[in-house]
Amino acid sequence: MAENTPKPAAGNAPAKPNPAAPGAAKPAAKAAAPGAAKPQAPKAAAPKAAASQAAAPSGVYKPPVDRPDPNPFKDSRMSALGAWFQERFYVIMPILDYLKKKEVPKHRLSFWYYFGGLGLFFFIIQIITGLLLLQYYKPTEAEAFSSFLFIQGEVPFGWLLRQVHAWSANLMIMMLFIHMFSTFFMKSYRKPRELMWVSGFILLVLSLGFGFTGYLLPWNELAFFATQVGTEVPKVAPGGAFMVEILRGGPDVSGETLTRMFSLHVVLLPGLVMLVLAAHLTLVQILGTSAPIGYKEAGLIKGYEKFFPTFLAKDGIGWLIGFALLVYLAVMFPWEVGVKADALASAPVGIKPEWYFWAQFQLLKDFKFEGGELMAIILFTIGGVVWMLVPFIDRQASQEKKSPLFTIFGILVLAFLVVNTYRVYAEYSMLK
Numbered sequence: 001m002a003e004n005t006p007k008p009a010a011g012n013a014p015a016k017p018n019p020a021a022p023g024a025a026k027p028a029a030k031a032a033a034p035g036a037a038k039p040q041a042p043k044a045a046a047p048k049a050a051a052s053q054a055a056a057p058s059g060v061y062k063p064p065v066d067r068p069d070p071n072p073f074k075d076s077r078m079s080a081l082g083a084w085f086q087e088r089f090y091v092i093m094p095i096l097d098y099l100k101k102k103e104v105p106k107h108r109l110s111f112w113y114y115f116g117g118l119g120l121f122f123f124i125i126q127i128i129t130g131l132l133l134l135q136y137y138k139p140t141e142a143e144a145f146s147s148f149l150f151i152q153g154e155v156p157f158g159w160l161l162r163q164v165h166a167w168s169a170n171l172m173i174m175m176l177f178i179h180m181f182s183t184f185f186m187k188s189y190r191k192p193r194e195l196m197w198v199s200g201f202i203l204l205v206l207s208l209g210f211g212f213t214g215y216l217l218p219w220n221e222l223a224f225f226a227t228q229v230g231t232e233v234p235k236v237a238p239g240g241a242f243m244v245e246i247l248r249g250g251p252d253v254s255g256e257t258l259t260r261m262f263s264l265h266v267v268l269l270p271g272l273v274m275l276v277l278a279a280h281l282t283l284v285q286i287l288g289t290s291a292p293i294g295y296k297e298a299g300l301i302k303g304y305e306k307f308f309p310t311f312l313a314k315d316g317i318g319w320l321i322g323f324a325l326l327v328y329l330a331v332m333f334p335w336e337v338g339v340k341a342d343a344l345a346s347a348p349v350g351i352k353p354e355w356y357f358w359a360q361f362q363l364l365k366d367f368k369f370e371g372g373e374l375m376a377i378i379l380f381t382i383g384g385v386v387w388m389l390v391p392f393i394d395r396q397a398s399q400e401k402k403s404p405l406f407t408i409f410g411i412l413v414l415a416f417l418v419v420n421t422y423r424v425y426a427e428y429s430m431l432k
């Protein structure tokens with residue numbers, strides 16, 4: 001059985017309400033202290049209420065006369081402000097009680113639990129810096145590059161904002177890859193966490209979409225030609241030409257493409273990410289953190305720590321380290337501004353996408369024979385779908401049994417990504 005997986009009876013759900021914050025499980029009438037300001041409705045009212053409902057004409061709902069006390073928690077010890085909120089949101093108190101009991105297992109691989117939180121941290125940085133950049137950025141062919149120069153050169157600390165935004169995007173994707181492979185090798189996707197994996201995979205795809213759409217926004221030469229190459233990819237697939245037109249807003253990369261990328265980057269993708277992220281994090285809270293298969297039985301669990309506040313405080317330390325690294329990279333290794341995009345200019349040498357697309361990029365380059373590109377796209381799509389469905393395919397892991405075949409599969413996928421990424425790096429660093 002997975003660690004911290006709530007068991008039907010003895011799980012984390014608060015079986016008995018905490019005296020400081022009585023749970024709603026207690027009937028309201030019993031929760032009220034003697035001498036409470038509002039007398040409780042007599043219990044005999046219940047059958048009366050049922051009778052009055054039964055007497056209602058069919059299809060018409062009549063609310064029960066015996067209402068619960070509006071604040072069953074009024075005897076808890078807390079600040080006036082806390083009590084004010086509690087009176088209004090008391091239905092979520094059992095949820096908070098549940099979360100307070102959540103525990104994280106401690107073992108030699110616990111270190112890897114911090115990367116999901118780091119991905120979240122860099123995503124929050126992206127939202128904040130992105131909103132600030134939006135105050136000055138102008139998403140038109142004529143003004144994009146100049147507004148970008150204005151942010152870099154004139155807006156107080158604008159250069160820092162832009163550098164932090166660009167670096168944080170890269171660090172976020174890096175953290176997500178580490179998070180994905182660490183949860184893969186710990187088989188954290190196994191029953192009942194299948195949807196955590198699927199929602200996480202969708203988040204990774206959406207985050208790559210953020211990177212792709214954001215790349216064009218400065219409207220510089222490198223981004224322009226890289227987007228031309230990137231949006232061309234679907235062309236070889238059946239119906240691909242239509243797809244290319246949809247992506248570009250026309251046959252070529254133009255101001256229309258910029259409008260599309262901009263709206264995807266600041267409206268559609270953030271909205272989708274927030275929705276899927278809410279699902280992912282809710283599942284994390286409900287199902288808790290798993291331990292690797294067999295660890296409990298082998299006595300490798302050193303203990304458990306409370307999620308609130310211990311694990312969260314450690315997460316906070318990770319965030320501080322992440323923040324320091326981010327500012328260091330932004331100040332010491334600034335991203336270039338480049339030159340304004342010119343559709344009539346010839347493409348500069350060494351056009352390549354962002355590093356997180358290099359593996360696919362290299363695959364396309366390796367399949368440069370007749371029909372090869374289509375084959376590469378099909379291979380990659382099938383690979384992506386299989387990867388997303390791994391929790392449903394790995395039956396061994398769902399039965400809490402080791403699944404070495406899937407470990408080998410994960411190593412092969414990781415090796416493919418690392419080797420191909422390195423090949424692009426090696427080839428293009430020679431061109432500089």
Ligand code: HEM
Binds near residue numbers: 113120176200203
């Ligand atoms: C914006 C993207 C993401 C954020 C903010 C995020 C955040 C988190 C957080 C905070 C946790 C709990 C702590 C931890 O185990 O690290 C978690 C757990 C998990 N995540 Fe993600 N995640 C993201 C993307 C992904 C991706 C790409 C995958 C895999 C495809 C994934 C799969 C999982 C799984 C399986 C768990 C459960 C771990 C366990 O119970 O041991 N997540 N995520």
